[in-house]
Amino acid sequence: MNGLTRRERLIEDENIINMILEKSKVLHLGLVDGDEPYVVPMNYGHVFENGKLTLWLHGAKTGRKLDVMRKNPKVFISMECDIVPFEGDVACKYGISYYSLMAKGTAVIVEDVEEKKQALSALMKTQTKKDFEFNDRLTEVVSIIRIDVKEYTAKFRPAPQK
Numbered sequence: 780m781n782g783l784t785r786r787e788r789l790i791e792d793e794n795i796i797n798m799i800l801e802k803s804k805v806l807h808l809g810l811v812d813g814d815e816p817y818v819v820p821m822n823y824g825h826v827f828e829n830g831k832l833t834l835w836l837h838g839a840k841t842g843r844k845l846d847v848m849r850k851n852p853k854v855f856i857s858m859e860c861d862i863v864p865f866e867g868d869v870a871c872k873y874g875i876s877y878y879s880l881m882a883k884g885t886a887v888i889v890e891d892v893e894e895k896k897q898a899l900s901a902l903m904k905t906q907t908k909k910d911f912e913f914n915d916r917l918t919e920v921v922s923i924i925r926i927d928v929k930e931y932t933a934k935f936r937p938a939p940q941k
């Protein structure tokens with residue numbers, strides 16, 4: 780895979796990819812606003828089955844990210860977990876171990892009430908590991924964005940062996 784250094788490992792095991800999705804909690808949503816990049820940190824919910832990844836985001840019903848994705852729905856996301864700094868005997872041997880995932884996809888602003896409920900339940904499941912149900916009124920006050928992921932890559936950067 781392009782972009783891997785010799786210290787990093789490509790992750791293809793779907794159990795480990797699920798672990799990254801469950802633990803990261805926050806993703807960085809990259810958008811293209813005209814000719815400028817725009818990146819927004821957000822919580823998310825996910826479903827990852829048979830290699831197909833869908834993410835849902837929730838937020839206010841107005842704002843820059845919504846304006847941007849209405850014009851250009853192409854997005855790129857990154858997330859990371861298990862971030863552990865390690866030390867070395869010289870500066871260049873210090874570092875950080877991590878798991879990370881990056882993906883490109885398309886943003887869809889969800890209007891269907893049943894899908895909005897499903898999205899909010901997925902978001903709460905990812906964030907809290909608990910099951911929540913939502914009524915119609917709660918879906919009216921938020922916007923829901925679905926990210927249909929087209930391609931993803933995941934990496935593990937282990938700490939050096941002592």
Ligand SMILES: Cc1cc2nc3c(=O)[nH]c(=O)nc-3n(C[C@H](O)[C@H](O)[C@H](O)COP(=O)(O)OP(=O)(O)OC[C@H]3O[C@@H](n4cnc5c(N)ncnc54)[C@H](O)[C@@H]3O)c2cc1C
Nearest residue numbers: 805818819820821822823836837838839841842843844845
């Ligand atoms: C850890 C974390 C988790 C978050 N989770 C969510 C979430 O689940 N849902 C959600 O809607 N929002 C979340 N936020 C807030 C989110 O990052 C945005 O601030 C918010 O969604 C508004 O985005 P917008 O594009 O509509 O901004 P607007 O309100 O339209 O922003 C206008 C301008 O304000 C500045 N700005 C916007 N957001 C930020 C920011 N976070 N930090 C610094 N400057 C900013 C930018 O310069 C932007 O151009 C989270 C933030 C953090 C740090």
